[in-house]
Amino acid sequence: MRTLVDTGVYGEYLHYGMPLTLVTVRGNNGQVNVSTNASITPLPGDHLRLAIGIFTENLTNQLIAESKEFVVNVISDDMRGVAKLCGEHSGADTDKLALCDLTLAPSAEIGTPLIAECPLNIECRVESVHHLDDLDLWIAEILAIQVAQDWSDGRSGVDLQRYNPLLYTFGYTLARGPMVGAGSL
Numbered sequence: 001m002r003t004l005v006d007t008g009v010y011g012e013y014l015h016y017g018m019p020l021t022l023v024t025v026r027g028n029n030g031q032v033n034v035s036t037n038a039s040i041t042p043l044p045g046d047h048l049r050l051a052i053g054i055f056t057e058n059l060t061n062q063l064i065a066e067s068k069e070f071v072v073n074v075i076s077d078d079m080r081g082v083a084k085l086c087g088e089h090s091g092a093d094t095d096k097l098a099l100c101d102l103t104l105a106p107s108a109e110i111g112t113p114l115i116a117e118c119p120l121n122i123e124c125r126v127e128s129v130h131h132l133d134d135l136d137l138w139i140a141e142i143l144a145i146q147v148a149q150d151w152s153d154g155r156s157g158v159d160l161q162r163y164n165p166l167l168y169t170f171g172y173t174l175a176r177g178p179m180v181g182a183g184s185l
C-alpha cells in the first residue's frame with residue numbers, strides 16, 4: 001500500500017540537505033547586499049555551472065539583474081544565527097552586513113566581494129535567467145572558488161573531513177554525516 005504525501009513539503013525529501021549559503025551581490029551603484037539562500041543546485045558537465053532560485057521581490061534578485069554576477073558563500077554549521085538574520089531582513093531597509101558584523105573581501109574573478117567569515121566562496125557570472133512566476137531561476141557559470149584555511153586540504157581542494165556546512169532541507173537543518181563512499185558509487 002502507498003500513501004499520498006503532502007506535496008507542500010516535498011523539498012524536505014528531494015532537497016535532502018544542501019549547504020545553506022549567503023549570497024553576496026553588488027548593484028551598479030556599488031551597494032553590496034547579502035541574503036540567505038538554500039536553493040542552489042550544482043549542474044553536471046565540463047562547463048561549470050550552478051542554478052539558483054531567487055524570489056523576484058528580493059533586493060538580491062534586483063541587484064543580480066543589474067550586475068549579472070554574485071558570490072555563493074557557504075556557511076559553516078555555527079553560522080545559523082547569521083543565516084536567520086540575513087534571511088529575515090531585506091537589504092532594501094537593513095544593512096545586513098553591519099547587522100551581522102560580516103567582513104567583505106575581494107573575489108578573484110568578479111567585482112562582487114565575498115564574505116570572509118564563510119569558509120567557501122563560489123564566484124559566479126550569470127549566463128541566463130528563467131522567469132517562473134514570483135521566482136527567477138538564474139543559471140550561472142562558476143569562475144572561481146576560494147576556500148579558507150579551516151576547510152582547505154592544503155592543496156587546491158576542500159578537506160571533506162573538516163567540511164562542516166549547515167545543511168538545510170526547506171524544513172529543518174542538519175549537520176553533515178559521515179562519508180559512506182568516495183569517488184563514484
Ligand SMILES: Cc1cc2nc3c(=O)[nH]c(=O)nc-3n(C[C@H](O)[C@H](O)[C@H](O)COP(=O)(O)O)c2cc1C
Pocket residue numbers: 020033034035036037038039040053054055057058059060061083084086087088089090091092168
Ligand atoms: C533558511 C532560509 C533559506 C532561504 N532560501 C531562499 C532561497 O533559496 N531563495 C530566496 O529567494 N530566498 C530565500 N530565503 C529568503 C531570503 O533570504 C529573504 O527573503 C531575504 O530577506 C531577502 O533579502 P534581500 O531582499 O536583501 O535580498 C531564505 C531564507 C532562509 C531563512
